Amino acid sequence: MTRRVLTLFAHPDDAETMAGGALLKWARDGHEITLCLITDGEKGTSDPHDTPEAVIARRTAEQAHAAARLGAEVIRLGYEDGVLQPTIELRRDLVRVMRRVRPDIVVANDPTVWFRHDDYIMHPDHRAAGQAAVEALYPAVRKAGFFPELLAEGLAPHVVPEVWLGPAENPNLVLDIGDVFDDKIALICEHASQFPPEPTRRAFTRIAREAGEPLGIALAEPFRRLRLGASTIRCLASSAQVL
Ligand SMILES: [Zn+2]
Numbered sequence: 001m002t003r004r005v006l007t008l009f010a011h012p013d014d015a016e017t018m019a020g021g022a023l024l025k026w027a028r029d030g031h032e033i034t035l036c037l038i039t040d041g042e043k044g045t046s047d048p049h050d051t052p053e054a055v056i057a058r059r060t061a062e063q064a065h066a067a068a069r070l071g072a073e074v075i076r077l078g079y080e081d082g083v084l085q086p087t088i089e090l091r092r093d094l095v096r097v098m099r100r101v102r103p104d105i106v107v108a109n110d111p112t113v114w115f116r117h118d119d120y121i122m123h124p125d126h127r128a129a130g131q132a133a134v135e136a137l138y139p140a141v142r143k144a145g146f147f148p149e150l151l152a153e154g155l156a157p158h159v160v161p162e163v164w165l166g167p168a169e170n171p172n173l174v175l176d177i178g179d180v181f182d183d184k185i186a187l188i189c190e191h192a193s194q195f196p197p198e199p200t201r202r203a204f205t206r207i208a209r210e211a212g213e214p215l216g217i218a219l220a221e222p223f224r225r226l227r228l229g230a231s232t233i234r235c236l237a238s239s240a241q242v243l
Contacts, residue, residue: 003031006103008094008133010084010125011041012063013191017204018166019107020184021177021221023070026105028180033072034101037063038090038129039081044194058193066190069183075101084124086111086131092147094136099155108133110165110224117210130165137163138228163226167211171222174211178219181208 005026007015015023015035027033041059042052060076067074077093084090098106109130114122140146142159164173177184185201205219212220229235 003104005033005105006101007035007107010129012059016187020187024180027070036075038077039079043082062191084128086128090132091136095141098141105162107164159230164223166223168222168224173223173225175221176217181219
């Protein structure tokens, strides 16, 4: 059965760096992928002569090349890069995208992660995007009373049955990406203005090794996967031990 996968991330390249292996596997298996970019990543330059317009044009073209490798559609929300906040406006815009795409799986940042690998502070836009995504997933996307203007647009409530959040510090799903790892590097390197090939391969090899190490997997991506039901109380009851 073809499944619809929707990514909700702050910047061009976030979906590919965090979940490129998972996305390549879904694409290979014929599932439909939509990449939602909350910002266009216009602060992603160290050249003071770059204009935001020039950076957006460059990164949008790079994103199109990466999306083509996944057969994915791209949705751009046009928020300002670098100052993202988990506002009600952003929550509504993410609910709108989810009710339009009606995904079986949503992939987003884990908003609880502040640090990684003892040498990386999580970009605040990633946490803000992850928080907004989680807050849109529950309960707003599934309840008609939230954002009635979306009902007026013909966008009915939708229950997203599966959510993959990453990179997770305490993953409940460690995905073996060994079979698609070279393709993941090529996918990331489509964002050529951000990722020079050699350091990118070294960095992502290290990240994938560290993720897989506890389970003896050579190369992996770490996720917290949530399975959500239409009824939260039935969902909780079905997995409970009866004492
Ligand atoms: Zn980013």
